[in-house]
Amino acid sequence: MPPDVQAEIDALAASQAPxxxxxxxxxTGDWSQGQRGLxxxxxxxxxxxxxxxxxxxxFKRNHPQGEGYQxxxxxxxxEYIAQHQRWTR
Incomplete structure (x- = not known):
């Protein structure tokens, strides 16, 4: 982290102001049209x-519409990594 950013974080952490x-x-907007990961x-x-x-x-025959097979x-x-990560820690 750059020193100036760290200094700002440290100053905020030390601040007593609520x-x-x-x-x-x-x-409160309508987020139904939001696109995740855009x-x-x-x-x-x-x-x-x-x-x-x-x-x-x-995979070529079963990939979702608008998404490539890769x-x-x-x-x-x-998904495989997420399921097996707990085993390697």
Missing amino acids: IRTDLIPEA FYRPVKQQITLRLDADLIDW TSINRALR
Whole structure:
């Protein structure tokens, strides 16, 4: 973290002034049209990965509309990691 940002955080943490949340307007808008992850793009790394042909075929036939099959494979790998992460800690 840059030193100037850390200094600001430290100053806020040391401050005795209460945070006035009553001055912050409540977000009451309609969020039904919101798009999750619209601006977040994780860094991608191009690799060569050999997968069984039937796996690739399944993902190509079953990926959600508007999403590529490689994105579906990436999501499946993330779900696998999330389920198995507790075992490696």
